[in-house]
Amino acid sequence: MSLNRIASVRAVLGISLTLVLATFFFSPSYSMESRDNSSSPVAGLRVEIKQTSTSPITITSTVVNDNDHTVTFLVYNSPLDTAAPSIGLLTITPDGASEPLDLPKLQIQRQWPPSPESLIQLQPGASQTADIVLKDFIASKIAGKASVALKGRWDMVWNKQKDDVTPEMIEQAQLQAEPDVFSGSFASESVEISPA
Structure with a gap:
């Protein structure tokens, strides 16, 4: 496998990982959970x-x-x-x-x-x-x-x-x-x- 091909695969993997993390942290369910914790009346x-x-x-x-x-x-x-x-x-x-x-x-x-x-x-x-x-x-x-x-x-x-x-x-x-x-x-x- 050529160096250019390895670099391309790494770039694609890096972008995919970034998208997965962004989806997790900014998804509605994650945001809702954060709002729920901050709106807890217990404190x-x-x-x-x-x-x-x-x-x-x-x-x-x-x-x-x-x-x-x-x-x-x-x-x-x-x-x-x-x-x-x-x-x-x-x-x-x-x-x-x-x-x-x-x-x-x-x-x-x-x-x-x-x-x-x-x-x-x-x-x-x-x-x-x-x-x-x-x-x-x-x-x-x-x-x-x-x-x-x-x-x-x-x-x-x-x-x-x-x-x-x-x-x-x-x-x-x-x-x-x-x-x-x-x-x-x-x-x-x-x-x-x-x-x-």
């Missing part, structure tokens, strides 16, 4: 916690919608899930301890598909709270002050009104990735609690 959901009672020890969790549009989310495994201590969302570290308490995790039966009451809609700037009560078997392990944080993952979040989220959409989102459904991590600041 605009702020989580705050504070102790609101000592008997029983109660932590009030608040979710604030800092997005400029309405957001709806599934309450299961969210910061407003009152089962947070039992499903591993609450981290409690007693004063002076190097590790958080090893809290038992429970298997919880959930209604599926979730009822409409399991979806929370927040308008821009709105907030919703839930009281997370520490059961006696957890509270008994807190002799003095402790540091508490709420951490986990949003399972299902939508840039939609609650009425626009159907049971079929939830079922579909559980079976395969849906472009209209977002997930991601959440974490509150640590706060100090005490039994008295």
Whole structure:
């Protein structure tokens, strides 16, 4: 094969590779994926916690919608899930301890598909709270002050009104990735609690 022919083949291969890469990066599906990631409402959901009672020890969790549009989310495994201590969302570290308490995790039966009451809609700037009560078997392990944080993952979040989220959409989102459904991590600041 002559040098000119080899050079021609290389040039054709180079142009083909360039076209393939350009098609991948600038195709509608790639662009749509980029827009979806940038339009995720998860980063605009702020989580705050504070102790609101000592008997029983109660932590009030608040979710604030800092997005400029309405957001709806599934309450299961969210910061407003009152089962947070039992499903591993609450981290409690007693004063002076190097590790958080090893809290038992429970298997919880959930209604599926979730009822409409399991979806929370927040308008821009709105907030919703839930009281997370520490059961006696957890509270008994807190002799003095402790540091508490709420951490986990949003399972299902939508840039939609609650009425626009159907049971079929939830079922579909559980079976395969849906472009209209977002997930991601959440974490509150640590706060100090005490039994008295």
